[in-house]
């Protein structure tokens with residue numbers, strides 16, 4: 001058999017096109033002064049660091065206008081808000097904490113004040129809508145104004161993102177003068193976490209809530225009941241959690257893992273007490289997140305039926321909760337006792353969760369038991385419905401009436417459409433988007449959460465290091481490319497699409513950090529689908545904003561996938577060179593060594609001479625090149641007694657962390673760019689700096705050299721890229 005030989009030229013051409021598309025997105029916006037790395041109080045470096053760039057904001061705002069000038073935020077910048085307004089005070093504290101944790105800057109709470117960051121909670125309740133805000137940066141200060149606390153909160157999140165444009169950089173930071181007028185595209189920007197198949201700690205759920213808030217996601221659908229467990233404390237039915245929250249995991253190993261107290265296989269599980277739930281609901285609300293509880297019915301009910309066998313409809317109730325996955329046949333009964341149970345459970349649930357919506361599941365309720373149950377067949381007859389599917393419709397409508405009577409609204413997976421539902425019910429479309437299309441055409445609201453592209457339990461990359469998950473690959477770009485405006489709907493019908501949601505089922509995600517890995521950064525793409533206007537859709541631009549977003553995850557210790565970095569920076573394209581593809585400026589003890597960070601994980605390797613951190617980029621074609629971007633690490637000088645020590649070359653620095661100088665045709669040639677280096681946080685491996693290059697034509701050797709006042713520590717170049725206009 002003849003094997004297909006990949007067409008390498010075509011692959012390379014496609015790759016170049018991809019890079020070109022990414023770069024093409026960069027200079028779209030305008031004349032901002034990007035001096036992100038300039039510490040407070042310093043002027044921008046005189047030579048050539050003014051660049052045009054789109055700020056790396058995610059989700060990208062509805063309207064952004066870059067203006068002339070900049071504002072420097074430093075240690076001690078005043079933060080002004082109405083102290084009599086508890087919401088403003090809380091938001092100010094949250095923002096100040098984020099800035100401190102990520103940039104090491106202490107903002108000072110101060111009423112009024114010049115050169116301040118001012119939060120204005122507007123008296124006009126309609127000026128910016130429920131979640132919108134205006135953010136104005138001028139050389140004289142920053143003002144965030146919003147009608148509602150949610151908008152004020154989101155304005156501070158955007159400002160924090162403006163302050164964290166450079167991964168790992170600490171200290172004072174200049175942001176461009178600008179005006180942002182922002183509001184979301186959709187009201188429902190959700191994430192569903194399955195805490196049944198595997199259990200996550202309260203602290204972990206809080207970590208997810210904080211991370212969601214930073215992406216302006218506003219709904220956590222919490223999957224609390226299913227076949228494999230019941231995770232919500234219900235006071236009236238204690239066996240739901242005493243019995244229903246515990247199972248023996250599948251497999252021989254678990255069978256042989258004997259609990260010394262019971263002499264039985266150790267049980268896996270857990271549940272959330274009502275006190276914990278109240279705490280989480282309040283924690284979420286302070287971050288503009290509504291937790292929507294999901295109580296599954298009439299299927300996915302095994303755990304409840306094991307706890308209270310009279311709830312079941314089969315001839316024989318299950319006696320133990322299975323550790324297996326998939327769809328089980330156990331459905332609730334449809335008698336009065338079962339409805340009384342469901343209403344009791346919903347009553348306690350509503351007391352815990354103030355959300356308008358209560359999710360009742362409704363998916364994958366195979367009707368085998370209902371078909372063979374004489375009681376159910378009698379019920380079908382007595383209520384006058386056609387069959388078991390219609391009985392599910394009757395069941396769900398009855399529950400809906402109960403919820404409506406308590407001022408709540410029902411939402412369910414798209415199967416709840418099958419038996420017929422009341423107009424007030426909202427559909428969550430998971431089997432593709434057809435459920436949402438049918439629902440919207442029939443006048444129901446719908447949320448789009450289709451498998452596979454918004455199912456975050458699918459793996460996001462190939463490779464042996466990828467954590468477990470469903471096998472198909474759903475990449476960051478796949479998520480971004482999902483179109484939340486179904487073409488089959490008219491503009492009027494589309495108004496029923498109230499939002500988007502991603503779901504993380506956890507059958508194959510045992511370790512909670514891997515839930516974080518599955519969600520981030522794909523949640524960033526979800527956030528952009530849910531928030532940014534359709535007209536702002538720009539995958540290349542989004543990907544170009546990802547490195548800064550990943551830098552924020554690193555700074556805050558959020559578990560996440562870094563696979564996208566490999567996607568963004570695979571084999572070096574024309575224009576990018578690794579230090580190993582540059583020539584050290586002299587031959588004194590050339591080393592190829594790892595940097596000191598990160599403490600955990602892979603460290604970058606730098607080819608260089610510690611005696612003289614200087615490289616020649618040979619034969620660079622500078623025609624059409626407008627910028628240079630360099631990635632560098634900060635290395636300890638630990639060669640005191642070697643030949644290196646006798647050959648140290650220093651070059652005076654002008655800014656606190658030194659500069660990368662770029663010279664034309666040799667190290668004494670004309671300076672064509674100077675890039676001030678940032679202060680680098682201790683466990684951060686690399687800093688990225690970027691600046692404009694005085695225009696040149698033709699092919700030249702470039703000398704890239706770091707200034708430094710002393711040998712220790714010193715910057716070493718990792719990669720350098722020449723960026724075209």
Ligand code: ACM
Nearest residue numbers: 363364413430451
């Ligand atoms: C689902 O994935 N069963 C909603």
